Amino acid sequence: MILLTGANGVVGRRVLELLPDEGVAVTRGTPVPGAAKTVRGDLCHPEWIEPALDGVEAVQISPRATGPGLDELLKLAVKHGVRRVVLLSATTVAYPAGEPRFAARFKAAEDLVTQSGLEWTVLRLADFAANALAWAPQLKAGDVxxxxxxxxxxxxxxEADIAAVAVQALRGKLPGGTAYTLTGPQSLDQHEKVRLIGAALGRALSFQELPPEQVRQGMLAQGLPEEVPARLLGSLADYSERPGPTTGTVEDLLGRPALTFADWARDNVAAFGR
Incomplete structure (x- = not known):
């Protein structure tokens, strides 16, 4: 069996689709579709999860899901004979962008995983194409x-590429003790991303630039916590000066071209339609 933290997330759901008979989903809420089994509880205090680790061979870690409970979870995994751990980290650990506090959290998670005594793989992920779903309300209301x-x-x-690589690592098909930087195949600015979504929808869309502080205040007015605009705007500010990394690692590991943002947009037209 393979245990997944953050199973309700964008990547977790995709991984479960690839593990229909062996995925154990960890969640605070309702059962997760596609999971062979769901266990519920607060991973910040993971003692309750101990019975669910029996028979588990590998664990996928989302640091945002585990929070301060990661160290204890890893110790419990070792105690119950888990062999492998796969960590979903971020490219900002190796390619700094945005406020250092956010990359530091991922680096701290990497340190715990690599020192756990388990066979480990770290996946340092570029920004998810799925982050563009935040634009859906605007595109349902207009073309800007x-x-x-x-x-x-x-x-x-x-996210399908992340899941495909993660499953290989969880099943022990990738060399252990390796950190991989995974990105899409093409560097795109926000104007280009919006244009590609428009091409998928058959609509002429555009991106209108606003002052960062106006965007920050708008996000806070929606009730988002302070760290959400801080994380977003800090990274965007740096990527406007220096693009984020582009690697061919996905193609190298999967033996096929990485999926493009245009592929993602076509896969998600329903989210933006009106």
């Missing part, structure tokens, strides 16, 4: 996306 730093460029990765 408004945001900050239009020329900020990164190589967004399709």
């Amino acid at each position: 996306v408004r945001g900050a730093y239009g020329r900020a460029a990164s190589s967004p990765i399709h």
Whole structure:
């Protein structure tokens, strides 16, 4: 069996689709579709999960899901004979961008995983293509996306590619003790991302740049916690000066081209339609 933290997340759901008979989903809420089994509880205090670790061979870690409970979870995994751990980290550990406090959290998680005594794989992920879903309300209402730093460029990765690599690592098909930097195949700024969504929808869309502080205040007015605009705007500011990394690692590991942002947009037209 393979235990997944953050199973309700964008990547977790995709991984479960690839593990229909062996995925154990960890969640605070309702049963997760596609999971062979769901266990519920607060991973910040993971003692309750101990019975669910019996028969588990590998664990996928989402640091945002485990929070301060990661160290204890790893110790419990070792105690119950788990062999492998796969960590979903971020490219900012190796390619700094945004406020250092956010990359530091991922680096701290990497340190715990690599020192756990388990066979480990770290996946340092570029920004998810799925982050563009935040534009859906604007595109359902009109043909303009408004945001900050239009020329900020990164190589967004399709969650299906993350899941495909993660499953290989969870099943022991990748060399252990390795950190991989996974990105999409093409560096795109925000204008280009919006254009590609428009091409998938058959609509002429545009990106309108707003002052960063206006965007920040708008996000806070929606009730988002302070760290959400801080994380977003800090990274975008740096990527507007220096694009994020682009690697061919996905293709190297999967033996096929990485999925493009255009592929992702076509896969998600329903989310933006009106």
